[in-house]
Amino acid sequence: MTLELAPIATVAGKEFWDxxxxxxxxxxxxxxxxxxxxxxxFGGAQQGAVGFRSIGFTIASLVSLVIYLIPLIALLLGxxxxxxxxxxxxxDLLLSLPITRLELLLGKYLGLAAALAFSTLAxxxxxxxxxxxxxxxxxxxxxxxxxxxxxxxxxxxxxxAVLVSVVASDRTRASGLAVATWFVFVLLxxxxxxxxxxxxxxxxxxxxxxxxxLLNPADVFRVLNVHAIDDVGAQYGLTTVFPAExxxxxxxxxxxxxxxxxPLAVAAWRFRR
Amino acid sequence: MNGxxxxxxxxxxxxxxxxxxxxxxxxxxxxxxxLAIARGxxxxxxxxxxxxxxxxxxxxxxxxxxxxxxxxxDGTEVGGSAxxxxxxxxxxxxxxxxxxxxxxxxxxxxxxxxxxxxxEAGCAGLLxxxxxxxxxxxxxxxxxxxxxxxxxxxxxxxxxxxxxxxxEPTTGLDPEGIRDFYAILLxxxxxxxxxxxxxxxxxxxxxxxxxxxxxxxxxxxxxxxVQALRAERDLPVRIxxxxxxxxxxxxxxxxxxxPVDVRETDHSRLEIAAPRALKLDVLTALTAAGAAIRDVDIxxxxxxxxxxxxGNP
Numbered sequence: 001m002t003l004e005l006a007p008i009a010t011v012a013g014k015e016f017w018d019x020x021x022x023x024x025x026x027x028x029x030x031x032x033x034x035x036x037x038x039x040x041x042f043g044g045a046q047q048g049a050v051g052f053r054s055i056g057f058t059i060a061s062l063v064s065l066v067i068y069l070i071p072l073i074a075l076l077l078g079x080x081x082x083x084x085x086x087x088x089x090x091x092d093l094l095l096s097l098p099i100t101r102l103e104l105l106l107g108k109y110l111g112l113a114a115a116l117a118f119s120t121l122a123x124x125x126x127x128x129x130x131x132x133x134x135x136x137x138x139x140x141x142x143x144x145x146x147x148x149x150x151x152x153x154x155x156x157x158x159x160x161a162v163l164v165s166v167v168a169s170d171r172t173r174a175s176g177l178a179v180a181t182w183f184v185f186v187l188l189x190x191x192x193x194x195x196x197x198x199x200x201x202x203x204x205x206x207x208x209x210x211x212x213x214l215l216n217p218a219d220v221f222r223v224l225n226v227h228a229i230d231d232v233g234a235q236y237g238l239t240t241v242f243p244a245e246x247x248x249x250x251x252x253x254x255x256x257x258x259x260x261x262x263p264l265a266v267a268a269w270r271f272r273r
Numbered sequence: 274m275n276g277x278x279x280x281x282x283x284x285x286x287x288x289x290x291x292x293x294x295x296x297x298x299x300x301x302x303x304x305x306x307x308l309a310i311a312r313g314x315x316x317x318x319x320x321x322x323x324x325x326x327x328x329x330x331x332x333x334x335x336x337x338x339x340x341x342x343x344x345x346x347d348g349t350e351v352g353g354s355a356x357x358x359x360x361x362x363x364x365x366x367x368x369x370x371x372x373x374x375x376x377x378x379x380x381x382x383x384x385x386x387x388x389x390x391x392x393e394a395g396c397a398g399l400l401x402x403x404x405x406x407x408x409x410x411x412x413x414x415x416x417x418x419x420x421x422x423x424x425x426x427x428x429x430x431x432x433x434x435x436x437x438x439x440x441e442p443t444t445g446l447d448p449e450g451i452r453d454f455y456a457i458l459l460x461x462x463x464x465x466x467x468x469x470x471x472x473x474x475x476x477x478x479x480x481x482x483x484x485x486x487x488x489x490x491x492x493x494x495x496x497x498x499v500q501a502l503r504a505e506r507d508l509p510v511r512i513x514x515x516x517x518x519x520x521x522x523x524x525x526x527x528x529x530x531x532p533v534d535v536r537e538t539d540h541s542r543l544e545i546a547a548p549r550a551l552k553l554d555v556l557t558a559l560t561a562a563g564a565a566i567r568d569v570d571i572x573x574x575x576x577x578x579x580x581x582x583x584g585n586p
Contacts, residue, residue: 002354010387018375088371093428096334096365096438097388098357 003106007099011107012114019077019115025122028073032123035065037130052131055139059146062124063225066150067218071157072182074116078161079178081108082271083168101271109162109264116154121147145249149224149256156217156259157185163267189216210246217259224252285348287312287436287467288333293342294491295328302328304491306342310469310484315462317478318471319576320488326471327368327440329488333469334365334438347436361390364434366425368441368471374414378405378424381413382431391432399427404453418445426454430461437461439470443477455481479576487579499576508574509534509546512555516541520565527562531555541567 039061085091168174213219227247288310295303303325320326331337335351344351382396403423422445472478487495534546
């Protein structure tokens, strides 16, 4: 079956402009900006230091924020993408038009991903502008990488959210499933791995641990942003056990991209049935 | 109606359903249905809730895949890759559709026009046609149910479709809206469009459809025009007679040996159910009763009689 771009663009455009018009994008961008500036300037307050310290420290502090916030925002953004249309009664109408299920799914995903990416870029981009005169080229590059990986993290959880919206029978279940997904990936996953490591005295599953971390986009994001920062890596628990041979930016970015594609592919397969 | 849309019309029925079934586990939502809807026909699909008409409707639109059998619309197998082109020529109004509250009426039509691949230039005209020109820029959250239904019809008319599927289309419309709605349907029909609609307001349908199908338990129990179905079923004519006080026996005597069913509903009224062939004989007998009769009303079998008769054999 051929894929037509026009219906995908139409659905994506609607989803994107809906978020612009509802001020969702503005609100999220402001949220990112305020949190990021607060962290950049007050992140070292516990150590008695206030003010911008270094880009490495700032990124490391922002990772802690982003890893909780962006997955939650992405899941809440996408959990009703399909099930919402079904519950509203408009899904049948959409599918009676010259648009395939895959095109509808892609349009929804791309529009929401664009809104999320736009607010992430706007929010953190403003921070980059504020910090620009304190950063050298390498620092700007590092912050650019942080923004890119933040967007990919959001897109990965958005793909999971779209899968949830296809699988769930109603919006209530979908919202519950979305929150449970956040809980598992952001809170539970690392705790379970740490538990296994501690109970086994570091001998059980130790070698497999770095590969298991790749099964969690939040951990991939964390490793991607923290592994190269010498003075903060040790503060990030499991990421310290990540071997250098796996800690390649290319591999980690590819893993995040795979996390965007695979849930979406499963969603498309499930939606066609 | 855009004539160019009708150039590609192929011969054969507009909708051709052959031995179609749809099973959900042990439940047979649609079971072995054969149906052909002619081009230019205004066709009604009626049945109780759960009779299978919505599932059949969705199979005609390619929204539900048949477990068995085939559905062809406009000469094309439903659901295949070639069906995308047919979808551009189809208009569909689902039952109880809820549009996007954050969009205006005009924006809603523009969105669906883009998805349908048709010109956005006609959106304003369509809103005018369904009586919503004054509310074109208002958000749908401010629309009444009737206004939303009118917008749904405007959406279904995008791209000058020559095949319309309308599911309970008059739900929420006031009498004026219903009259306007059917006026538009007649215009479309005069332009050559094929229209398939479902309705629970049977009295409303029976005056308007060319033919109808009655569904029960997933099967089509009867197909034809209302007149043909009446004749085929030989449903009795019902005659109500208001009788002068104390004259009931006289009227019964006047009806004599006619093989009709006579019931007293109170002390001064009789309800007569007579075979159609005896309608005139009954009236002649009542005329002979003279002063004993105060008033007579005659009711032909309605679609409800056919419908509930079929649904409850």
